Amino acid sequence: MLAILAQAEKTFFLPPGRSTVAASHDGLYQFVLWMSVIWLILIAGVMIYFVIKYRRKSPHDKPVGPTHSTAIELGWTLPPLILVMIIFVWGFRGFMDMNQAPNGATRNQVIVAASKWNWSFTYAGGQNDGTLHVPVNTPISLVLTSSDVIHSFYVPDFRVKKDVVPGRYNKTWFQATEVGEYNLFCAEYCGQQHSTMVTKVVVQSQEDYDAYIRKLDEIIMTMPPVELGKRAYKVYGCKQCHSLDGIAGTGPSWKDVFGKTQTFADGSSRKVDENYVRDSILNPGKDLVAGYDNVMPTFQGQIKEQEITGVIELLKSISANYDGPILDKAPAAPGDEAGADAGDTSGGGNDETGETQLQE
Amino acid sequence: MSVIQDQVKVSGYGGQQGPGETNYINHSKGIMSWLLTLDHKRIGLMYMIAVLTAFLGGGLCAIALRTMLYMRSAPDVAPITTGTQDVYNQLFTLHGAILVFMFIIPAVPAILGNMILPLMLGAKDVAFPRLNLLSWYCYMAGATFFLFVLLSGGLDTGWTFYTPYSTSTSTSVAAATMGAFILGFSSILTGLNFIATIHMLRPAGMGWFRMPLFLWALYATSIIQVLATPVLAITLMLLAAERILHVGIFDPALGGDPVLFQHFFWFYSHPAVYIMILPGMGIISELMATFCRRQVFGYSFIAFSSIAIALLGFLVWGHHMYTSGQSAMTNAIFSLITFSVAIPSAIKIFNWLATMYKGSISLATPMLYALAFIWLFTIGGLTGVFLGALSLDIMAHDTYFVVAHFHYVMVGSMLTSFIGGMYYWWPKMFGKMYNETVAKVAWFLIFFGFNLTFFIQFIAGSQGMPRRYADYLPEFAIYHQISTLGSYVLAIGLFLVLYNWIQSLVSGPKAPQNPWGGNTLEWHTSSPPPHENFIEDPHVTEPYEMRAWDYDESIDGYVYDKAKAIELDKQSQH
Numbered sequence: 001m002l003a004i005l006a007q008a009e010k011t012f013f014l015p016p017g018r019s020t021v022a023a024s025h026d027g028l029y030q031f032v033l034w035m036s037v038i039w040l041i042l043i044a045g046v047m048i049y050f051v052i053k054y055r056r057k058s059p060h061d062k063p064v065g066p067t068h069s070t071a072i073e074l075g076w077t078l079p080p081l082i083l084v085m086i087i088f089v090w091g092f093r094g095f096m097d098m099n100q101a102p103n104g105a106t107r108n109q110v111i112v113a114a115s116k117w118n119w120s121f122t123y124a125g126g127q128n129d130g131t132l133h134v135p136v137n138t139p140i141s142l143v144l145t146s147s148d149v150i151h152s153f154y155v156p157d158f159r160v161k162k163d164v165v166p167g168r169y170n171k172t173w174f175q176a177t178e179v180g181e182y183n184l185f186c187a188e189y190c191g192q193q194h195s196t197m198v199t200k201v202v203v204q205s206q207e208d209y210d211a212y213i214r215k216l217d218e219i220i221m222t223m224p225p226v227e228l229g230k231r232a233y234k235v236y237g238c239k240q241c242h243s244l245d246g247i248a249g250t251g252p253s254w255k256d257v258f259g260k261t262q263t264f265a266d267g268s269s270r271k272v273d274e275n276y277v278r279d280s281i282l283n284p285g286k287d288l289v290a291g292y293d294n295v296m297p298t299f300q301g302q303i304k305e306q307e308i309t310g311v312i313e314l315l316k317s318i319s320a321n322y323d324g325p326i327l328d329k330a331p332a333a334p335g336d337e338a339g340a341d342a343g344d345t346s347g348g349g350n351d352e353t354g355e356t357q358l359q360e
Numbered sequence: 361m362s363v364i365q366d367q368v369k370v371s372g373y374g375g376q377q378g379p380g381e382t383n384y385i386n387h388s389k390g391i392m393s394w395l396l397t398l399d400h401k402r403i404g405l406m407y408m409i410a411v412l413t414a415f416l417g418g419g420l421c422a423i424a425l426r427t428m429l430y431m432r433s434a435p436d437v438a439p440i441t442t443g444t445q446d447v448y449n450q451l452f453t454l455h456g457a458i459l460v461f462m463f464i465i466p467a468v469p470a471i472l473g474n475m476i477l478p479l480m481l482g483a484k485d486v487a488f489p490r491l492n493l494l495s496w497y498c499y500m501a502g503a504t505f506f507l508f509v510l511l512s513g514g515l516d517t518g519w520t521f522y523t524p525y526s527t528s529t530s531t532s533v534a535a536a537t538m539g540a541f542i543l544g545f546s547s548i549l550t551g552l553n554f555i556a557t558i559h560m561l562r563p564a565g566m567g568w569f570r571m572p573l574f575l576w577a578l579y580a581t582s583i584i585q586v587l588a589t590p591v592l593a594i595t596l597m598l599l600a601a602e603r604i605l606h607v608g609i610f611d612p613a614l615g616g617d618p619v620l621f622q623h624f625f626w627f628y629s630h631p632a633v634y635i636m637i638l639p640g641m642g643i644i645s646e647l648m649a650t651f652c653r654r655q656v657f658g659y660s661f662i663a664f665s666s667i668a669i670a671l672l673g674f675l676v677w678g679h680h681m682y683t684s685g686q687s688a689m690t691n692a693i694f695s696l697i698t699f700s701v702a703i704p705s706a707i708k709i710f711n712w713l714a715t716m717y718k719g720s721i722s723l724a725t726p727m728l729y730a731l732a733f734i735w736l737f738t739i740g741g742l743t744g745v746f747l748g749a750l751s752l753d754i755m756a757h758d759t760y761f762v763v764a765h766f767h768y769v770m771v772g773s774m775l776t777s778f779i780g781g782m783y784y785w786w787p788k789m790f791g792k793m794y795n796e797t798v799a800k801v802a803w804f805l806i807f808f809g810f811n812l813t814f815f816i817q818f819i820a821g822s823q824g825m826p827r828r829y830a831d832y833l834p835e836f837a838i839y840h841q842i843s844t845l846g847s848y849v850l851a852i853g854l855f856l857v858l859y860n861w862i863q864s865l866v867s868g869p870k871a872p873q874n875p876w877g878g879n880t881l882e883w884h885t886s887s888p889p890p891h892e893n894f895i896e897d898p899h900v901t902e903p904y905e906m907r908a909w910d911y912d913e914s915i916d917g918y919v920y921d922k923a924k925a926i927e928l929d930k931q932s933q934h
Contacts, residue, residue: 013822025751029822032749036742043709043738047731050716051723056653059877059911065718067655072714073707080706084699084745091749092692098754099688149525150618152683152758156824159755163684165619166524167612170685183833187683187758187826189518191525192445195829250442293530 018182018203019158020175024094026159032087098160101173105139112144114151114164115297117193118237119184127216128302130235132201135209136179144170147297152188155201163188176203191295192250193240220306225327229314232307236299244318251296252289254314259321263290277312383791387891398489399891401789403496404474410499411466418459423851425451426813428830430844433837440831448830449516450531454509456519457536461543462503464774465632468639469550469585470499472781473578475789477554479882479889480572482563482898487556491549498546505539508532518828520629521596523610523621527603534603537596544589544596547635551585554578563881565900569663572880572903573649573656576663577642580670584631584638588674592628595621619684626677634673636770638666640777641708644730647780648712649904650878651727652719656904658711665704672701682753691750698748705741709734724876725799729780732807733773740768743818758828760839761821764814772810779806779857786864787871791888794864802860805853812846872917879906884920901929 010016013033017026054063110132111122122128134140144153144164151164153172162172176182186197204212220228233239241250252262258277263269265288270276279286281303284296313327384401394402428448432440474492478485486492509515509532517526517533526533558579562571599621601607608614610621649656656662678686678694712734721727743765746752756762787793820839825832832840874883882889884898899922901908908925909918 010823013819015823021751025755028749029746029752029755032742032746032752036739036745039742040738043713044735046713047716047734050713050719051721051731054652054716054719054721056720056722061653061720062907063652063654063718063720064907065654066657066714068658068660073658073661073711076710077703077707081703084702084748087745087749088696088699091751091753092695094749094751095682095691095754096688098751149528150522154758154824154826156755159751161683161754161757165612165685167617168619168685183824185824185826189449189522189525189758189828191516191529192442192449194449195445195826195831196440198833295528 015156017157017159018176018178018180019160020177021094021098022157022159022177024097028087028090028094031090035083035087098172101141101171102139102175105141105173105175108135108138109141109143110134112142112153112164113147113302114144114153114186114190114197115147115237115299116149116191116295117186117197117240119186119197119199120236120302122302123213123216125213125217127213127219128235129216130237131199132184133209133212134176134201134203135206136176136203138206139173139175141173142171144172147299147302148295149190150188151186151190151197154185154187155182156185157182158201161187176201179203179205196240220304222330223310224330225306225310225313226317227328228307228310229312230310232303232311233314236303236307238311241296251292255318256320258312258315258319260319262287264288265290265292272315274312277315278308281308281311382890383886383888384891385790385888396493398485398493400474400478400485400489400492401889401893403492404471405789406496407466407470407474407499410496410503411463411471414458414462414503415467418455418463419851419854421451421455421458423847425455426844426847429832429840432831433841435834445830446516449828450514452828453515453518457515457540458506460519460632460636460770461540462499462506464636464770465543465547466499466550467778468643468774468781469554469578469581469635470495470546472643472778472785473550473554473639476785476882477557477575477578478561479788479885479893480575480880481557481561481566482881482884482894482900483557483561484893486553487560488553491553495546495549495553498542498549502539502541502543502546505535505542509536509539520625521599521621522625523599523602523616523618524612526599527611534600537600541593541596544593547585548589551582551589554582555586558582563897563900569660570900570903571663573645573659573662573666574639574642574880577638577645577666580666581635581638583667584635584670584673588628588631588635591624592632595624595628598624619681619686622681622684623677626680627674630677630680631670631673633766633770634669636774638669640733640774640781641666643777643781643784644712644733646878646880647726647730647784648715650784650876650906651722651724651730652716653722653877653906654715654719654904655902656711657714657717658707659904661707662711665707668704669701672697672704676701679748679753682750683757695748695750699745702741702745702748705737709738709741722876725794725796725803726780726784726876728800728803729776729783732776732803733780735807736768736772736776736810739815740765740773743768756821758826759821760817760825760827763827764817764821767814767817772814776806782861784876785882786861787875788882788887788889790865790868791871791886792864792868793871793875794860794868798856798860798863802853802856805849805856807853809846809849809851809853813843813850814846816842816846872915874909874918874920875916877906877909877911877918879903879909883909883918899925901925902932905929905932 014026014029017023109124113120120128120130121132144162146164146166148166152161153164154161158174160172160174162170164170180203182201184199184201186194243249243253244255246253246255258272261269261271270287282298282300284298285294288294316322317326384399425448512532514531515536516529516531558575598609602609602611606614608616610616610618612618645656645662676694676698678690679698682691747756747765816839820836825836871887873886880903881898885894905928908921908928910921912919
């Protein structure tokens with residue numbers, strides 16, 4: 001239903017505007033577009049008219065025409081000058097609105113962590129997810145950080161884009177005006193899987209958003225560690241490089257790796273145990289498996305202890321080299337039922353919480 | 361002396377050279393006579409072979425990547441593999457790097473500039489012929505590094521080498537930056553040579569404002585080449601130092617600042633955009649005058665607009681970085697200066713149109729390219745107005761809108777002016793005419809194919825399609841399909857031009873000295889010119905005073921009437 005509505009409002013040139021700054025942007029876009037069309041028709045029209053009117057009659061032609069006129073030169077310099085100054089001021093004011101978050105936006109601050117090739121969003125309460133959920137009609141402030149190379153946060157429907165630069169915090173903001181799901185792209189080339197660094201912004205009513213945040217709160221307490229590991233596998237983008245089926249990707253597959261003895265680039269070797277997995281997540285360049293490039297960013301400061309435990313249990317559960325017990329039961333805590341539901345709240349492009357399914 | 365003058369009065373330069381006499385091509389024989397030549401025309405020819413080979417390579421990359429994108433549009437396509445992504449990333453990088461550093465930048469100055477600049481000055485050669493040969497060897501050395509990159513794991517950074525990705529990828533960044541570094545010297549040496557030549561070797565009677573506008577454009581280009589290229593060289597050296605010695609300059613992990621790289625890079629690469637387009641604009645001024653067969657309108661405004669573009673071009677680099685996090689004040693200043701560059705560009709367009717007014721417009725192939733240039737450059741320029749506006753650029757930055765914009769300017773405009781110039785000076789360079797029908801068909805395919813390929817990308821970009829994506833969401837499929845089909849039409853048109861040129865070399869009819877009736881000095885010598893360019897000193901008048909050239913059916917060319925030229929010159933002095 002929403003998808004159909006969105007389709008209807010899409011213009012030939014622009015996607016539907018779904019944020020408060022879209023109207024200003026789109027107005028200027030239409031202005032420059034029509035100005036361009038008029039100039040193009042004028043220039044091409046004059047050109048074609050002259051070609052027809054002054055077509056060479058004979059190779060003996062020796063035409064004489066005017067060669068200079070300072071008055072004409074200054075005269076035709078003026079209209080473009082005035083037009084570009086109007087466009088400059090209009091574009092600058094639009095930009096200041098895009099750039100300057102309104103008061104109160106920081107109450108809804110989300111930390112956007114970009115890494116090769118994954119988006120991770122951390123909400124004010126410390127919850128995180130691989131899709132960005134926001135309440136509708138509320139200014140959202142974004143703090144952008146990268147743990148490896150430059151990425152760029154880009155949501156066309158909101159007319160918002162900001163580079164995510166390692167070693168500094170860039171900030172931007174938006175206020176969504178319609179409930180729905182919108183594409184979120186990485187716009188700055190960041191290497192091999194740049195084109196798959198695409199996720200969704202899910203705009204929800206305040207009640208749905210609150211319920212979503214509550215569910216995220218419960219996940220760590222209630223989810224069985226193996227399930228928590230599977231969720232982390234998606235949320236932190238592990239799946240971009242590590243397969244679960246034994247096929248080597250940009251990094252080694254996770255199948256059968258736990259308990260195996262890995263050989264490293266420097267010739268040393270080590271058995272994969274809990275500490276090795278923990279090291280690989282927090283300090284990935286330390287023991288680089290032979291045959292692979294050092295491309296993995298660190299997840300220090302992003303991933304929680306429970307989630308590391310979850311990843312370890314996930315590795316155990318898919319390894320033929322491990323025959324010990326696996327923590328696949330939910331911790332004994334209230335809200336078991338909710339915990340089972342929350343298993344859906346995983347990252348990746350097609351993530352659905354119960355709430356978003358309801359809206360559709 | 362007076363006897364020769366009398367002859368000239370009657371027959372122009374027609375009797376200067378008979379058939380079977382030597383010219384610069386058959387002047388001496390053997391491979392070493394080419395590899396060690398100091399003749400600017402031979403160096404221009406060697407550049408032509410090398411640069412067109414690079415164009416073929418970079419162009420084939422484009423066809424390959426457009427084909428890959430087309431294949432991703434099938435409705436039931438399997439998820440993209442990392443191997444496919446690697447291939448795509450390398451293709452767009454090599455496409456950009458080869459075509460920017462090895463084709464667009466050198467094409468007009470190194471091929472046509474080398475060939476024509478000394479001839480236009482009535483000079484025997486450029487000021488420093490040995491330096492000129494060295495610049496060709498620099499080009500070949502740089503090209504060798506790029507060949508090495510191809511064979512040694514490729515390059516996947518994009519032609520922009522943005523840090524810290526470029527300092528962390530395992531592909532051959534060091535070899536590629538070394539290649540670009542050496543190619544930069546080729547560019548600097550050519551620029552230096554042209555500046556010295558224009559200052560020192562103008563003939564008696566040719567003041568600055570009697571110079572053909574192509575030379576003004578090459579002069580402005582040379583200033584940029586000499587002043588901006590060293591910054592690229594320094595930047596690439598710093599990048600290499602960081603990669604090899606781990607000195608922290610750009611990589612935040614080593615304490616550097618990645619945005620600093622962007623400042624350095626665009627401080628060269630934005631002026632470089634004008635290195636690419638200004639010589640093309642110079643060609644268009646020549647084509648407009650000759651094929652409208654009248655004085656250029658607003659000569660001094662066109663000449664000074666070239667210089668204005670060259671200087672203002674140094675002050676706009678920050679408009680590539682509106683989204684990088686630089687301050688709002690910085691963005692505003694760069695936006696304002698960016699808009700100011702639009703004015704001299706608009707002035708050029710208006711003056712070319714005014715030149716057509718009351719002219720005698722021939723639609724010979726070079727003129728068709730000039731008209732295509734006006735269409736393409738107008739679109740390229742107007743879409744630049746979108747990107748100069750801050751709020752619009754935030755949305756369009758790093759999308760296909762930008763891709764389409766710079767292809768309209770750097771490829772559409774620059775390529776049509778280059779091919780137009782090649783056709784224009786082809787009879788002069790080789791002494792052969794080409795098949796006009798084939799040339800016009802090829803022109804149409806290129807013009808139609810180019811617009812089909814790139815206009816749709818403005819829409820894709822406005823809809824939010826990011827650039828440098830090996831894969832895309834299904835809603836963008838239709839744009840990619842149309843664009844790919846257009847690129848095939850464009851490629852067929854370009855191959856037809858190649859066929860047209862080869863056929864002309866093999867079996868083209870002999871060209872007259874002056875097939876178009878132009879009056880710049882290269883038309884005052886035989887086609888192709890002799891080794892020393894001019895048997896006798898050419899007669900210098902107003903560059904676009906063409907009324908002293910009379911059409912002669914028997915040779916399908918124009919013959920000079922010196923007495924009339926002297927008379928016309930006297931009139932213009934009053």
